[in-house]
Amino acid sequence: MAENWIRYFRLTVARDRTNTQALDFSSYHVTFEISQATVAQPCTARIRIYNVSDATLAQIKGLGQRVIVEGGYQSHHGKIFEGNLVWKMTGRESQTETFVELTATSQWKAHKYAVVNVSLPAGTGTKEQLDEVVKAFKEKGATSAKLPEMTGSQLPRGQAIFAMARDVMDEVSETTGMQWGYTDTGIVAVPNDGRLKDRAIVINSQTGMELRPTVTIGGIQVKCRLNPDLEIGRTVQLDNATIQRGEYQTGFGNTQSFGNYTATNQMISSNGIYKVLSRVHTGDNYGSDWTTTIKCEGVNASVTPGMLSTESYTYISNG
Numbered sequence: 475m476a477e478n479w480i481r482y483f484r485l486t487v488a489r490d491r492t493n494t495q496a497l498d499f500s501s502y503h504v505t506f507e508i509s510q511a512t513v514a515q516p517c518t519a520r521i522r523i524y525n526v527s528d529a530t531l532a533q534i535k536g537l538g539q540r541v542i543v544e545g546g547y548q549s550h551h552g553k554i555f556e557g558n559l560v561w562k563m564t565g566r567e568s569q570t571e572t573f574v575e576l577t578a579t580s581q582w583k584a585h586k587y588a589v590v591n592v593s594l595p596a597g598t599g600t601k602e603q604l605d606e607v608v609k610a611f612k613e614k615g616a617t618s619a620k621l622p623e624m625t626g627s628q629l630p631r632g633q634a635i636f637a638m639a640r641d642v643m644d645e646v647s648e649t650t651g652m653q654w655g656y657t658d659t660g661i662v663a664v665p666n667d668g669r670l671k672d673r674a675i676v677i678n679s680q681t682g683m684e685l686r687p688t689v690t691i692g693g694i695q696v697k698c699r700l701n702p703d704l705e706i707g708r709t710v711q712l713d714n715a716t717i718q719r720g721e722y723q724t725g726f727g728n729t730q731s732f733g734n735y736t737a738t739n740q741m742i743s744s745n746g747i748y749k750v751l752s753r754v755h756t757g758d759n760y761g762s763d764w765t766t767t768i769k770c771e772g773v774n775a776s777v778t779p780g781m782l783s784t785e786s787y788t789y790i791s792n793g
């Protein structure tokens with residue numbers, strides 16, 4: 475990321491649910507946290523805008539309005555969130571400073587309302603089953619699908635499916651060995667054994683890495699300057715020599731044993747290639763915070779996390 479020192483930021487919020495006109499908050503003081511993970515939950519954005527007038531605030535009328543956040547640097551920026559407003563809250567941080575906090579999520583309609591209703595004949599393969607899931611998601615606005623090549627068993631007999639698309643996706647993911655989540659435009663699935671085919675993003679001190687990567691129970695955690703290219707399912711390349719291990723635990727029990735994988739090389743990829751399982755963009759356009767934090771898994775590591783830390787992302791429940 476060349477010349478990554480002049481920030482770029484833009485925030486627009488639609489005036490109403492028709493999404494034909496938008497308010498531009500790019501010049502306001504704004505903080506945000508935008509989370510995404512392969513946990514079968516929509517990407518969530520929490521955005522705090524300071525000192526908004528009552529007249530402007532009144533134009534953010536309710537749920538469903540489109541919210542778009544762009545960020546990065548002048549030489550490299552892009553959209554880091556696009557979704558719909560699900561909550562609005564106002565408050566005061568001091569006697570002189572007020573704020574409105576917006577919570578928005580991507581693909582909430584697809585997550586809550588997409589239904590697979592189909593009868594599949596005997597001999598239907600895994601790819602065809604997944605095609606039906608993708609079709610149901612697309613009908614509710616999740617138009618893109620970044621998926622691994624499907625190879626799997628065929629149905630021995632016909633099957634009628636009438637279920638939420640997210641539940642069918644969970645079942646297919648479990649049987650085929652992959653993790654999945656939502657993007658701003660659709661869904662993405664990451665194979666447990668292997669990775670999606672794409673160009674690995676090099677992360678080092680020259681490209682914006684801050685501090686050193688650290689092995690955690692939830693995966694290899696990397697913090698860098700805000701990078702819109704870092705999304706779940708992408709692959710990154712790290713210098714293994716820069717990765718810090720955790721402390722070795724001398725206690726007994728499953729927790730200590732699993733924790734000791736952070737102190738050994740078992741979670742390190744031999745070729746330095748890792749796949750992103752969670753990502754958080756954190757920013758303050760008037761302050762110092764302007765970072766992307768990812769947790770990733772070694773593509774050919776002997777031990778994989780098997781879990782994501784609940785501290786690495788936020789999401790909105792199924793309710």
